[in-house]
Amino acid sequence: MAQDKNQEIETHTVSVLVDNEAGVLARVIGLFSGRGYNIESLTVAETDPKNRQSRITIVTGGTPMVIEQIKAQLERLVPVHKVNDLTMEGEYVARELALIKVAGKGTKRVESLRIADIFRARVVDSTNESFIFEMTGSTDKLDAFIRLMEPLGLIDVCRTGIVALPRGPKPF
Amino acid sequence: MSSVEMTGAEIVLSALRDQDVDVVFGYPGGAVLPIYDALFKRNDLRHILVRHEQGAVHAAEGYARSSGRVGVVLVTSGPGATNTVTGLTDALMDSVPVVCLTGQVPTHLIGNDAFQEADTTGITRSCTKHNYLVKSVHEVARVIHEAFYVAKSGRPGPVVVDLPKDVLMAKGTYAAKPTSIHRSYRPRTKPDADAIERAARLMAAAKRPIFYAGGGVINSGPRAARLLTRLVRMTGFPCTLTLMGLGAFPRSDPLCLGMLGMHGMYEANLAMHGCDVLINVGARFDDRVTGRLRDFSPGSKKIHIDIDPSSINKNVAVEVPIVADAGEALDALIKAWRRLKPEVDRKALERWWAEINKWRKRDCLRFDRGSKLIKPQLAIERLYHHTRGRDVYITTEVGQHQMWAAQFFRFEGPNHWMTSGGLGTMGYGLPAAIGVQIAHPEALVIDIAGESSVIMNIQEMSTVAQYRLPVKVFIVNNEYMGMVRQWQELLHGGRYSESYMASLPDFVKLAEAFHAVGLRATKPEELDGVIAEMLATDRPVIADIVVDPAENCFPMIPSGAAHNEMLLGPGDESESSGKEEGMVLV
Secondary structure, three states: OHHHHHHOOEEEEEEEEEEOOOOHHHHHHHHHHHOOOOOOEEEEEEEEOOOOEEEEEEEEEEOHHHHHHHHHHHHOOOOEEEEEEOOOOOOEEEEEEEEEEEEOOOHHHHHHHHHHHHHOOEEEEEEOOEEEEEEEEOHHHHHHHHHHHHHHOEEEEEEOOOEEEEOOOOOO | OOOOEEEHHHHHHHHHHHOOOOEEEEOOOHHHHHHHHHHHOOOOOEEEEOOOHHHHHHHHHHHHHHHOOOEEEEEOOOHHHHOOHHHHHHHHHOOOOEEEEEEEOOHHHOOOOOOOOOOHHHHHHHHOOEEEEOOOHHHHHHHHHHHHHHHHOOOOOEEEEEEEHHHHHOEEEOOOOOOOOOOOOOOOOOOOHHHHHHHHHHHHOOOOEEEEEOHHHHHHOHHHHHHHHHHHHHHOOOEEEOOOOOOOOOOOOOOEEEEOOOOOOHHHHHHHHHOOEEEEEOOOOOHHHHOOHHHOOOOOEEEEEEOOHHHOOOOOOOOEEEEOOHHHHHHHHHHHHHHHOOOOOHHHHHHHHHHHHHHHOOOOOOOOOOOOOEOHHHHHHHHHHHHOOOOEEEEEOOOHHHHHHHHHOOOOOOOOEEOOOOOOOOOOHHHHHHHHHHHOOOOEEEEEEEHHHHHOOHHHHHHHHHOOOOOEEEEEEOOEOHHHHHHHHHHOOOOOOOOEOOOOOOHHHHHHHOOOEEEEEOOHHHHHHHHHHHHHOOOOEEEEEEEOOOOOOOOEOOOOOOHHHOEOOOOOOOOOOOHHHHHOOO
16 A cells, blocks of 8 residues: 555655756756656746845656655755755745736627636736736636636736745745 | 966866876867867876777776776867767766866857857766856866866766866966865765664664675775775675675675676575665665566665665665765764674574575586687686786676676775776776776786677777787677677577677787787687786787677576576576566666
């Protein structure tokens, strides 16, 4: 039984603090592709300009043994300062931003605006026959909204992937 | 000193000298001309001119593995850099500290498809431990010092420093070796005390224990091998070694079971299968060692000492992980063992040894000694016999001869065995022997080679000649890619597709063409004479030992089989059901 549990695929959110130097993202991505790990989403930006450090947030899936491998492999990259497995380290807040373009006229257009209001999406661009909605939330919420937009004239979606922080006062 | 202005190229060489480098293996070209010009003007750095950049990396590997120092390579941009890729990958797989300096087109031409431009850092990212593209002369010294630190600390590996030509020609100031610690890369070397305690207790309670030691012990340095030897003798437990670990524990010691794995000793593999406590020191549960994973050492509790946390729980889940340098961990284990003064179950241990000795009696390395043809095993056994008591360093190529060398050459100490274990690079042995001979000018250096492998880097005979290196190339010549032929016989119905080496050169004449001495043995009675003559010659020698072409390397765990499903020799049918499954494996 224990063996079966070890074969289950789990989804983990991993946060990696790296030196913001040339090629660092390629190193991380190359590690995932070279060793056959999954990337469900990946975000990266400089978060500490003074120390030239960036934070990469990766959502990945694998068996517990694979997840352990991913973390160990990330940790041994030279420009990596710290690896945190948010899924293992208690509660955390995860958010994603999406821009969603919907085109339509008449009731479909009204309906899309109504649903956007329910989901607290903001209109950031509008023409007589289209909207771009901006929406922040959990991945599930974004998925649900996008699904609802499909019959109403969904044109394009752009998503950032997850950014996440542990809850409470303490740092990573 | 630090205020002196010099060119980037001069900074490179000053940094190398500060890192105690005295030899560089390289090949010049347009982008690195400034470094070669600076090299010409100083005489405190020796440059060994190889004949192919792959050879430079293997030579640096041989130098590093046999001396415990960092091997240094210097090549040009484009093809110079791409030719190092196989060597770099080899060094990565076998954890060899190498710093490879590559030239690059000037910064303003990068990305322009310039002549001899290649995206070196992009190409080598996955085959190095780390790499750098230096974009300013002010970064040169810092990066080179960091490259040496990264190459040799933690689990060692190759590091590439890509140096654009304009950076090499610009003027800057030299910054001496830093004393501060690295901002992010600080590998753990000291073991966790609790884990050591748990390991010692587990060992104390063992009834059928075994040590399984690997290249991590060699990489840690000769002290680690001495500590391993002490601990094994203190406990009286059996010890088996991986291909990379040969020499970590003396082969002549009765506690030594020899090599384990695919072509390992019967007693070593069966002991691994039957043990109840397995103590892995600096090995990585490689697939050549474990065979079928789900049946690997099924009844044992496992202790794993490794400096690389990513090696732990990668293939095999272990009870006691210890992230540490092998030497540090062994030192701590010895202290813990002394403190515990454990009452080991002597009776159980005696029964365990009785069982092991029964397996030993199977004499798994036996071969036909009455053959009219030279058996390859006999060739290596006689070579070993003739070189006993001498300071002998062995390199190998890859294939059957490599496995026979691992089986029949008995190593008493570390750093005397250089082989391509992880990557399995044919053509490794000859250039590696060059590096070894440069590091140990007075020693006897022998490349135990196969005729197919050695041809892959045969051009390095020219390097051997130029530097008058008395390297001995001992070719076990069966006119086949022997291991390919063996697998085709065992797994592909004897269809020897493209594994016969037609039109081989006359190796005696080849030796002479390269200013070396060529010798040949074709009959068993000629063998001793040829070996003796080879060893008595103080010049480079190629000895062409023409052996039985049909001989297979046994014992063998077929791919995808378990340790207790070994084949001991021809006619020994595998009872494994995994033959089909094994075929897809390599």
